[in-house]
Each structure stands twice: as C-alpha cells, then as structure tokens.
Amino acid sequence: MRGNLFAVAVDLVVLTVRRDQLCVLLVRRGERPYESHWSLPGGFVQADEDLGDTAARELATQTGAATQDAVQGHLEQLAGYAAPDRDPRGRVLSMGYLALLPDLPDPQGAAAFLPVEDVYGLAFDHDRILADGVERARAKLEYTTLAAAFCPAEFTVSDLRRVYEAVWRTEIDPRNFQRKVTSTPGFLIPTATRVTGGRGRPPQLFRRGPATALHPPMLREPLPVPV
Amino acid sequence: MRGNLFAVAVDLVVLTVRRDQLCVLLVRRGERPYESHWSLPGGFVQADEDLGDTAARELATQTGAATQDAVQGHLEQLAGYAAPDRDPRGRVLSMGYLALLPDLPDPQGAAAFLPVEDVYGLAFDHDRILADGVERARAKLEYTTLAAAFCPAEFTVSDLRRVYEAVWRTEIDPRNFQRKVTSTPGFLIPTATRVTGGRGRPPQLFRRGPATALHPPMLREPLPVPV
DNA sequence: ACCCGATAGCCTCACTCCGACGAGAAGCGG
DNA sequence: CCGCTTCTCGTCGGAGTGAGGCTATCGGGT
Numbered sequence: 001m002r003g004n005l006f007a008v009a010v011d012l013v014v015l016t017v018r019r020d021q022l023c024v025l026l027v028r029r030g031e032r033p034y035e036s037h038w039s040l041p042g043g044f045v046q047a048d049e050d051l052g053d054t055a056a057r058e059l060a061t062q063t064g065a066a067t068q069d070a071v072q073g074h075l076e077q078l079a080g081y082a083a084p085d086r087d088p089r090g091r092v093l094s095m096g097y098l099a100l101l102p103d104l105p106d107p108q109g110a111a112a113f114l115p116v117e118d119v120y121g122l123a124f125d126h127d128r129i130l131a132d133g134v135e136r137a138r139a140k141l142e143y144t145t146l147a148a149a150f151c152p153a154e155f156t157v158s159d160l161r162r163v164y165e166a167v168w169r170t171e172i173d174p175r176n177f178q179r180k181v182t183s184t185p186g187f188l189i190p191t192a193t194r195v196t197g198g199r200g201r202p203p204q205l206f207r208r209g210p211a212t213a214l215h216p217p218m219l220r221e222p223l224p225v226p227v
Numbered sequence: 228m229r230g231n232l233f234a235v236a237v238d239l240v241v242l243t244v245r246r247d248q249l250c251v252l253l254v255r256r257g258e259r260p261y262e263s264h265w266s267l268p269g270g271f272v273q274a275d276e277d278l279g280d281t282a283a284r285e286l287a288t289q290t291g292a293a294t295q296d297a298v299q300g301h302l303e304q305l306a307g308y309a310a311p312d313r314d315p316r317g318r319v320l321s322m323g324y325l326a327l328l329p330d331l332p333d334p335q336g337a338a339a340f341l342p343v344e345d346v347y348g349l350a351f352d353h354d355r356i357l358a359d360g361v362e363r364a365r366a367k368l369e370y371t372t373l374a375a376a377f378c379p380a381e382f383t384v385s386d387l388r389r390v391y392e393a394v395w396r397t398e399i400d401p402r403n404f405q406r407k408v409t410s411t412p413g414f415l416i417p418t419a420t421r422v423t424g425g426r427g428r429p430p431q432l433f434r435r436g437p438a439t440a441l442h443p444p445m446l447r448e449p450l451p452v453p454v
Numbered sequence: 455a456c457c458c459g460a461t462a463g464c465c466t467c468a469c470t471c472c473g474a475c476g477a478g479a480a481g482c483g484g
Numbered sequence: 485c486c487g488c489t490t491c492t493c494g495t496c497g498g499a500g501t502g503a504g505g506c507t508a509t510c511g512g513g514t
Contacts, residue, residue, distance in 0.1 A: 156491090157491080157492095158490080158491080174490080174491080174492095175491090175492075175493080175494095178491080178492070178493090179492095179493085182492095198489090198490080199488080199489050199490065200488085200489040200490025200491065201489080201490050201491040201492075202490090202491080203490075203491055203492090204491085204492090
C-alpha cells in the first residue's frame with residue numbers, strides 16, 4: 001500500500017451559549033508543542049474506534065459523562081485537516097467535529113468556555129478549525145432546528161431567540177420570531193408550565209419537537225453579491 | 228504520540244449530467260481486494276500533499292488535465308470515513324471529495340460515467356460515500372449557484388433547468404424557473420449570441436456570474452415533518 | 455406558401471411568508 | 485394604583501412563488 005502513514009486525531013469545536021455569548025470549549029496545553037497555548041480539545045483515534053466514537057468519547061471526557069448520555073446536544077463531523085506542516089511532530093490528520101451543547105457548569109482543570117470573539121492564536125491550525133465550526137453552526141441555524149440544541153430540555157421562545165442573536169450577532173424582532181418558530185410544525189412542543197419570577201409576563205415553556213429541517217429557512221442578512 | 232497509524236486516501240465523487248441523467252465517474256478495480264468491482268476513483272495522499280492537492284491531482288489524472296486547468300468545475304471536501312474494518316488490508320482513512328463537472332468525453336481505460344441510480348455494490352464503503360456526495364450535491368443546488376458547474380462555459384436557461392431536473396429527479400416549470408434564475412443578481416450573465424438549429428425559438432446564451440449564494444434559495448419539495 | 459408543434463420569454467393573478475409595527479395580556483416593583 | 489417589562493396576538497404592505505395565459509420564433513410537414 002503506497003502512501004505515507006498518518007496519526008489520526010479528532011479535534012472538537014464544542015459550542016455553547018453563555019450569558020448571550022457564543023462560547024467555545026478550550027483547553028490549555030500542558031506539553032509541547034504549543035505548551036501553555038489554548039487549543040481545541042481532542043485526542044487520537046484508538047485501535048477499534050471509528051471517528052464518531054472518538055469524538056463522542058472525547059466529548060464525554062471533556063464535559064462530564066452526564067451530558068453525553070442525555071439526548072440533548074448535537075455532534076457532527078466538520079472537516080478534515082491534513083496540511084503537511086500542521087504538526088511539527090509529524091504527519092497528523094485531524095478530523096474536526098462540531099458539538100452544540102446547552103450551557104454547562106464550568107469544566108474542571110485546564111479547560112474553560114471562552115467567547116469565540118476573544119479567541120485568537122490557538123495551537124496548530126485550530127483557529128481555522130474553530131472558524132469553520134462557527135461558520136457551520138451559523139449556517140445550520142438557518143435551515144435546521146439545531147438552535148434548540150443550545151437550550152436546556154425546557155426553554156422559552158426568548159431563550160431560543162437569544163441563541164440566534166448570540167450565534168449570528170444580530171438582533172431579531174421578538175414578535176416576528178415568535179410567529180416564525182411557533183408556526184413551524186414540529187419545532188416546539190408547548191408544555192403546561194410557565195415561568196414565574198422574572199420581569200414581564202410569564203412566558204410559556206417548550207420542549208424540542210421532532211422537526212429537524214426548517215422550511216422555509218430562517219434568513220440572515222442576504223449576502224451582498226460580489227461584482 | 229499515542230494512537231494507531233493510518234494510511235490516508237482520497238476518494239472522488241465526480242458527478243456530471245449526461246443525457247439528462249446524473250452520472251458518476253467509476254473505475255473498475257484491477258487488483259485485490261474487490262478485484263473487478265466498480266469503485267470511486269482515488270489514491271493515497273503523498274508525502275508533501277495536502278488533502279485538496281491529492282484530490283485535484285487525482286481529478287486531473289482521471290479526467291484529463293485540461294479540465295482541471297479550466298476555471299469551470301467545482302471541487303470540495305465531503306467527509307472522512309475511517310471505520311476500523313472498511314479496508315481489509317489495514318487501517319485506512321479516506322477523505323471523500325465531491326467534484327461537479329460539465330459533461331466530458333468518455334474517459335480512457337477502465338473508467339466510465341454511469342447513472343447514479345444504476346450504481347450499487349461498489350468496493351469498500353463507496354456506496355455510502357457516493358450517497359453522501361449525491362445528497363450534498365442535491366442540497367447545494369438549493370442555496371448556491373453550483374448547478375452552473377455542471378454546464379459548459381456558455382449555456383441556456385433550459386440547460387440549467389435540465390441540470391436541476393436531473394439532479395433532483397423532479398420537473399420544474401420552465402417559466403417560473405426562468406424568472407427565478409434571471410432575476411437573481413449575479414447568477415447569469417447574458418451574452419450577445421443565440422443558439423440556432425434546435426426546435427423552437429432560439430434561446431439566449433449565458434455565462435456564469437459572480438454570485439455563489441442563492442437568496443432566497445430554490446426550494447425542492449418541503450420534507451414531511453416526522454411525527 | 456402555409457400551418458403546426460415546440461421552445462423561449464414575458465406577463466398576470468392569487469397565495470404565502472416576512473418585516474415593520476400596533477396593541478393587549480400579565481407579571482413585577484414602587 | 486401606576487409605570488415598566490416581557491409575552492403574545494393582529495394588522496398591513498411588499499417580496500417571492502406556483503399556476504397558468506399569451507406572444508415570439510424557430511424547424512418541419514403538407
């Protein structure tokens with residue numbers, strides 16, 4: 001079999017929304033290369049693992065197993081990165097994976113959720129992987145119901161709207177947003193309970209419905225046409 | 228560095244439209260395993276290559292270098308496949324790449340363009356890679372201008388419509404389709420020439436414009452909501 | 455020469471969806 | 485009780501789309 005041999009790793013772009021900001025899980029490296037730099041969490045694919053197995057295992061390890069067990073959250077493959085010089089130790093191919101999770105308690109050890117805007121200078125080519133993950137997440141909110149993956153099991157329409165606003169860094173009219181999401185069949189399932197204690201009229205709580213696609217999609221700003 | 232070592236290959240899903248049918252480029256394997264089975268064209272990543280380099284090199288090799296030089300055509304990364312048992316020779320990670328090309332002359336040697344509907348029983352997990360590539364292409368026609376990548380440099384609105392109909396296996400109203408694509412800024416650039424010789428009123432020729440995104444998208448049948 | 459079928463291209467109409475916005479409902483704090 | 489906030493429902497106009505009528509312009513048959 002011709003061709004060089006690669007070490008194959010999985011790097012995770014774990015996104016969540018905290019205090020109305022899109023945040024990513026980073027770990028501070030304790031070894032060379034890039035010692036003490038921030039990097040995406042990840043690890044090497046073991047002997048009997050498929051790529052998704054590695055991604056799920058790393059996600060459970062880095063965030064606490066409880067989250068992975070729950071049905072909530074979303075994990076999907078992002079892209080492969082294999083530039084010849086991306087790792088000084090040798091040829092490493094890294095599969096990026098994108099995870100969308102509800103807000104979690106602060107992680108243990110050398111890991112933290114940081115706002116994606118403040119992140120720069122990650123180890124290896126992780127800046128690029130992070131950018132690709134954020135762009136994928138932004139695009140997927142347009143035509144899927146994945147925004148609910150950022151929310152806990154029960155949430156309000158305003159919670160969901162703040163997810164869109166944080167991920168897209170835009171403002172959305174609450175009244176039109178409410179009409180859009182509540183009139184999409186299978187997106188939201190109303191529950192009997194309401195939330196009290198906050199300001200204003202108590203909102204209704206919803207659970208995620210079975211719909212995965214949004215037809216028609218929720219449109220961001222139309223991109224300007226390059227001329 | 229922990230972890231097993233992998234051979235890394237690139238497999239191409241080369242799609243084109245021939246005689247109003249979506250076709251894929253396949254090669255008949257001349258060696259074991261899967262000897263004499265059809266498979267996707269591909270090859271191993273060499274020492275100083277990035278994944279895209281390998282994909283472009285293989286595409287040029289399999290279709291004739293002239294096509295690759297031309298600006299037309301489209302090549303993008305699809306997904307990574309690394310199931311532990313996907314290759315009996317050992318651990319091989321394969322990056323799928325998706326190429327969309329105008330119709331080409333029949334390839335040399337053990338290669339051929341076959342209609343995707345007739346394709347079954349490919350080597351390795353190439354059935355799965357092909358299915359992912361076709362689904363990606365179908366989805367991308369909805370919200371990008373990539374359908375033009377299936378057309379030659381100059382083409383008519385009907386040519387473009389037949390691309391959509393072949394890829395989606397649907398029928399589209401020619402009048403509404405014409406309104407949609409000609410009113411999207413930057414999608415089509417009219418040329419001075421017209422086509423004569425066919426039946427009916429001679430159509431106008433267009434070139435691809437600079438637009439890459441379709442806002443709003445061209446909608447297929449809305450998917451039924453699972454309940 | 456003439457008609458006919460086929461394709462291209464333009465137009466209208468009704469409907470849906472969306473953005474902008476008004477207004478009522480229902481909580482909280484002073 | 486009064487303002488303030490947030491939730492929720494309605495209204496209105498414009499954009500986009502499916503359905504379909506109509507004309508323009510070719511090749512081919514009679």
